Amino acid sequence: MSAPLIEAENLAVRYPDGEIALHHVSFKVESPTFMAIIGPNGSGKSTLLKTILGLMKPMRGHVNLMGYDSEKEHSKIRRLVRYVPQRDRIGLNVPMKVKDVVLMGRLLKKPLPRLASEKDEMIARNALVHVAMEDYWERPFPELSGGQRQRVLVARALAGEGQVLMLDEPLAGTDMESQELIVEALDQYHRDNDVSVIMVTHDLNPIHTLVRDVLMLKNTVVGVGTPCDVMDPALVQKLYGPTAKIVEHSGHRYCLTRDTGADRHD
Amino acid sequence: MIDAILLILESPFIQRAIIGALMIAVVASTSGSFLVFRGLSFMTAGVAHAALGGAALGLFLQASGIAPWFDPMLGALIFAVFVALVTGYAGETGIGEKMEVAVGVSFALSMSLAVFLMYYIPPVQVPSIWGYLVGDLLLLDNLDIVMLSGTALLLLITTILFNKEFIYVSVDMEGSTAHGLNARAYHYLMLITSALAIALATKAVGAILVYAILVAPAAASNELLSSVRGVLVAVFFIALISQFAGIALSLSVRTSPSAVAGILAALSYVIALQIKKMRDRVHIDEELEELLKMDANEAQHVHTESHAHDHEH
Numbered sequence: 001m002s003a004p005l006i007e008a009e010n011l012a013v014r015y016p017d018g019e020i021a022l023h024h025v026s027f028k029v030e031s032p033t034f035m036a037i038i039g040p041n042g043s044g045k046s047t048l049l050k051t052i053l054g055l056m057k058p059m060r061g062h063v064n065l066m067g068y069d070s071e072k073e074h075s076k077i078r079r080l081v082r083y084v085p086q087r088d089r090i091g092l093n094v095p096m097k098v099k100d101v102v103l104m105g106r107l108l109k110k111p112l113p114r115l116a117s118e119k120d121e122m123i124a125r126n127a128l129v130h131v132a133m134e135d136y137w138e139r140p141f142p143e144l145s146g147g148q149r150q151r152v153l154v155a156r157a158l159a160g161e162g163q164v165l166m167l168d169e170p171l172a173g174t175d176m177e178s179q180e181l182i183v184e185a186l187d188q189y190h191r192d193n194d195v196s197v198i199m200v201t202h203d204l205n206p207i208h209t210l211v212r213d214v215l216m217l218k219n220t221v222v223g224v225g226t227p228c229d230v231m232d233p234a235l236v237q238k239l240y241g242p243t244a245k246i247v248e249h250s251g252h253r254y255c256l257t258r259d260t261g262a263d264r265h266d
Numbered sequence: 267m268i269d270a271i272l273l274i275l276e277s278p279f280i281q282r283a284i285i286g287a288l289m290i291a292v293v294a295s296t297s298g299s300f301l302v303f304r305g306l307s308f309m310t311a312g313v314a315h316a317a318l319g320g321a322a323l324g325l326f327l328q329a330s331g332i333a334p335w336f337d338p339m340l341g342a343l344i345f346a347v348f349v350a351l352v353t354g355y356a357g358e359t360g361i362g363e364k365m366e367v368a369v370g371v372s373f374a375l376s377m378s379l380a381v382f383l384m385y386y387i388p389p390v391q392v393p394s395i396w397g398y399l400v401g402d403l404l405l406l407d408n409l410d411i412v413m414l415s416g417t418a419l420l421l422l423i424t425t426i427l428f429n430k431e432f433i434y435v436s437v438d439m440e441g442s443t444a445h446g447l448n449a450r451a452y453h454y455l456m457l458i459t460s461a462l463a464i465a466l467a468t469k470a471v472g473a474i475l476v477y478a479i480l481v482a483p484a485a486a487s488n489e490l491l492s493s494v495r496g497v498l499v500a501v502f503f504i505a506l507i508s509q510f511a512g513i514a515l516s517l518s519v520r521t522s523p524s525a526v527a528g529i530l531a532a533l534s535y536v537i538a539l540q541i542k543k544m545r546d547r548v549h550i551d552e553e554l555e556e557l558l559k560m561d562a563n564e565a566q567h568v569h570t571e572s573h574a575h576d577h578e579h
Contacts, residue, residue, distance in 0.1 A: 050440075053443075055440065055443060078443075078445060078446035082445070083441055083445065085438060085440045085441045089441070090437060090438050091303070091304070091305070091436055091437045091438065093302065093303050093305050093436070094303040094436050095488060095492045095493055095494055095496075096433065096494065097493065101437075104434060104437075104438075104441075105445070107430065108434065108442060108445035108446065109445060109446060112427075113427070114430050114431075143492075160445070
């Protein structure tokens with residue numbers, strides 16, 4: 001049997017400002033899966049991703065990805081992962097073209113001088129087709145709308161190589177069309193390829209029917225299970241407060257909150 | 267006329283000024299552009315003023331006899347690297363705002379040190395500190411040219427070899443690290459080589475004008491052009507032409523070549539903003555017309571559909 005996708009044991013991490021982001025986090029998720037990490041703003045969702053990638057260090061405990069320890073074996077983890085950071089972490093001062101951004105996903109894992117082959121270009125163009133951005137190949141990336149930029153970043157992940165796709169709030173602040181395209185592209189890609197998807201989101205609803213495992217975080221684990229398991233009134237109120245409600249639609253349970261998804265903790 | 271030009275070109279100080287201008291254009295095109303890309307243009311001013319503090323320290327150590335071998339330029343380079351390291355440390359997570367503050371603090375510290383040391387430096391040597399503030403292309407000596415050229419070429423080679431890595435670090439430091447790039451190493455390499463080149467360029471054009479010549483052309487080109495290569499080439503030519511114009515003018519009128527170059531380079535940014543505004547105005551007309559056409563097509567489509575629908579009934 002292959003190693004679990006993520007295995008955390010008694011994990012505790014601090015934010016850069018000193019506040020405790022995660023404490024007593026223990027859970028295990030098997031691979032391959034489409035997994036969502038949900039929780040309100042400042043609940044440590046992005047911190048968990050960054051800790052898994054070795055970008056932040058645990059104070060206590062440990063977390064493994066595909067059996068590799070986040071601290072000692074982060075170079076092995078980084079070879080496996082394609083990561084999409086929150087959109088506002090992408091600098092817009094550089095006049096990069098859409099193609100450069102998508103190719104970045106492939107070239108970063110190549111040795112110097114990181115030249116793009118015809119195959120790289122073909123894969124990158126194909127990834128853009130998945131998010132309906134193929135006509136933007138030569139367009140300047142900073143001039144795109146927020147939703148379009150997010151679609152290009154998802155294409156960057158799709159074009160890359162590695163068994164695990166990690167996306168930090170890919171749907172935050174995007175228009176309806178972009179949301180649907182991103183969700184559909186990720187679902188399709190997950191089904192067609194042997195890859196796991198880990199997605200941090202403040203809103204489970206757009207991906208409710210695709211996700212297999214959900215981790216509810218509020219600085220510690222509130223719940224782990226299938227989407228319908230965790231859509232329990234007591235659990236969502238524990239996560240989002242007393243105003244959170246569960247509604248049923250087409251045989252699925254959805255959560256209604258007033259969360260905006262803006263998340264900042266530097 | 268041609269004889270006069272040839273005579274001027276034969277003079278060693280003009281030759282040095284021309285080579286200096288060429289090298290500063292290389293520094294502007296590489297370091298200036300990337301600092302603008304990273305939203306870190308202020309580091310140019312920070313490093314230039316820190317170099318002044320370092321030069322003051324060198325003069326003090328020489329004059330006081332503590333370390334007679336300590337060249338003021340060595341002090342300038344050490345302080346420049348200090349600013350790069352502090353800035354780099356603050357920006358390891360890739361957040362520009364933190365780096366701006368770090369530049370400000372290290373800049374203030376170096377300047378304070380320069381002013382502090384000025385009381386202990388023999389008064390006859392104080393003007394040479396001020397020389398770093400204003401600088402002069404026509405006063406460069408052979409050693410200055412050798413050092414400036416060496417560093418500019420080092421910067422050029424580094425940028426040619428690692429331009430992709432520098433771009434990735436500027437655009438998405440976190441993502442680059444997560445994909446396995448040693449982003450930290452490239453981050454420091456970019457800042458330190460830039461700092462060394464800026465410190466040497468400061469000697470030629472002065473701490474105040476180095477900002478105009480290194481940053482304004484890059485900011486101007488970045489407003490108008492939509493490719494990295496385009497920006498680098500445009501910056502090189504704007505910086506070079508501004509400086510050559512400065513040198514040429516200083517030969518016929520009594521003026522500082524660096525000041526003229528600074529004014530021209532800074533003007534390039536103002537002109538770029540105006541061109542961008544005009545371009546946006548033209549584009550908005552085109553875009554509005556496009557939208558109007560799309561709306562009309564849609565209305566036509568709805569009309570035909572409802573017509574077909576009526577027909578069915």
